Amino acid sequence: HHQPRHTREKRFTDVIHSTISQGGRVLIPAFALGRAQELLLILDEYWANHPELQNIPIYYASPLAKKCLTVYETYTLSMNDRIQNAKSNPFSFKHVSALSSIEVFKDVGPSVVMASPGGLQSGLSRQLFDMWCSDKKNACVLPGYVVEGTLAKTIINEPKEMGRLKQKLMTQFADRNTKILTPKNCQSVEMYFNSQKMAKTIGKLAEKTPEVGETVSGLLVKKGFTYQIMAPEDLHVFSQLTTTNVTQRITIPYSGAFNVISHRLKQIYESVEQSVDEESGVPTLQIHECVTVKHESEKHISLHWTSDPISDMVSDSIVALILNISRDIPKVMADSDAIKIEEENEKKAEKVMHALLVSLFGDVKVGENGKLIINIDGNIAELNKESGEVESENEGLKERVRTAFRRIQSSVKPIPLSAP
Template structure:
C-alpha cells in the first residue's frame, strides 16, 4: 500500500531517507485538501452449517451475511440465533376474495396451470382447502368468499398473484354463463310457445291438423291432404288450391308470431 505523508522540509531529502519506493511524498499548500485512497479486500467467513461442507469451485453459497464491526460472516438462517443476537421469523399473510361460484371450478383451473394441486380439509376450521405446491392454501370460508393463506417470500408471492388473477377471471365469467343459459332457456321457451300458437291458429283455419313425420304438420280438408314444413314453410299437396291456402296462412301466422326484428338505427 502506498504511504502518503506531508512533510514540511525538502522532498528530495525525505526521498533519500526513504528509498523503498513505496512512499509517495506530497507537500500541499495550507488549507489544501488531500485525498487518500485505501484499497482493502473484504473477506467473509462461513460458519455453522455452511462451514460443514467445502463448496466446489464455482458453486454458489447461499446464506445470511452478518456484519459485526469490520468482520463479515456467512451463516445459514437457522444458525442466526446461535452466532448472533438476531432471530428470524416467518410472515404469514391472508387475503379474502369475493367468490360465489363452485369451489371445484377453482381446483380444475389450478390443475391446468400447476402440477401440485391437492384437496384437503383444514384441521382448524374444517373447511374445504386447496394447496398449491405447499405454498398457498385456498380455503372456502363461505358461499360468497374464499381466503388465501401463504408465507411471504418471492416465489409464494408470485404464485399468490396468479391465483388471485385466476379467481377474479372466473368470477367475471360466471355472470356471462348465467346470462347465456337464461337467454337460451328463454329462447327455447318462446319457440315452444310460438309452435303452440301456430298449431292453434292452423286448427282454427283448417280444422284437422296433426303432427306428422320429421316435425311436419299434416293438414286435411275435405279429403285433401297437405304437408307443411314448419322450418322452411314449404307445402306439399296434390291440391293446388289447398297448397296455396296453407302456404299463405302459414306466412301470415309467421309474420304475426315471429315478426322481423327492427334493426338498430
C-alpha cells in the same frame, strides 16, 4: 550549522525560477526591515541576469518596507564594499515594484510577491496565502525565523510531525504488507482496492465443505469490514439479530364452484395438491407448498401464506385469477365438464407443439407407435412425446430435436415454481 551563503541564495532563486516556469506564483512572507531588503536585492540582480524572467513582476507589499528602503538608498556608504563600489544605487530596483494594497493587485499570471507579516498570522501575506495555497503550482518561501504559534511555524513543523507519524506507523505495522503515504497538501493519491468481497460461512453452513461451483445459500451479515454467511436459524447465535416469519391471510368474495379454481390453477401452476383442512374440515388447495387456498364458506375463499418474494407473487396471481373467475365464467361447473375441458386443452397443446415442430423441422409425421417422425435431408429422428426421448443415428439432429422439444414443452405446460 548554516550552509554557505551562495548555496542558500541558489536554493532560494532556484525554487522561485522553477515555480515561475510552471506558471505558479511565489509568496515570500518577510518582516519589513532587514532581510526583506536583502532578498529584494538578490531577486533584482537575478532578474537582471535572466532576461526570460523580466516580464514576470516582483512586488513588495509593505508600507514600512517602502519607508525602510529609502533609508537603504540613502546610506549606501555605510554598507560593504560591493554596495559602495556599485556604479548605481543597488536599492533603486529596476524589476521590483511597490504594492500598496491587494485591491490594486492584478493576479493574472505568475508573479513574486514579498509581503508582511512574516508569520502569516494576518495582513496581506495571509490574504495572498489563502488565495494561492490551494494550487500546487504555487510556492510559499519562508526565508527566516518564524515565531511559535503562527501559521508559518505550523507550515514548517508539519513535515517533521508527519515524518515522525509515518515512522511510528511503519514500526507499528512492520509485520504487515502496509504502505504508508505522506502526500503534500492538494497532492492526488491513487489507492487501489480489491473489488471482490470475501465471506466466511459459519454455523450449520460450515459443517459441510461445499464442492467447487456449488451454491451456498444463507444470510449475509456484515460486521465492520468482514462478511459472514449463516443459516437463518443461526442468526441469533452469531449476531445480535433475530428473524421472524410474517404470515399473511386474505379473504376474497367467491360464490362459484371450488373445483373451477382448482382446474384453473392446474393450468397455470405445476404443483397443485387438493386436501382437507384438519381443523375446519373445509377443502383446500396447496400451490407449490407455499400458498394455501381454503374454501371457507359458500361465499368466501381465503388465502394463507408465509411472506416472501416468491410466495407474495404467487398469491397475487391467485387473487387475480379468482376475481377473474367470479366475473367471466359460470358459477357452477360439473366435474365431468372440468375433465372434458382439461382433455380439450391437452389436445390443443399437442396441436401447438406439432405446429411448432413443423415450423422448425419441416417434415414431421406421426408414426404407428405414436412417435413423431422427423425427416431432414434423409436423416430420421423419432421423438417420444411422453418422455421427450429422441432416437436418431445423427447425433446433431438428435440434440437439436431434444432441445427444441424441451423448450416447446416448457412454453405450453403449466409454470413450475422454480427453474429446473
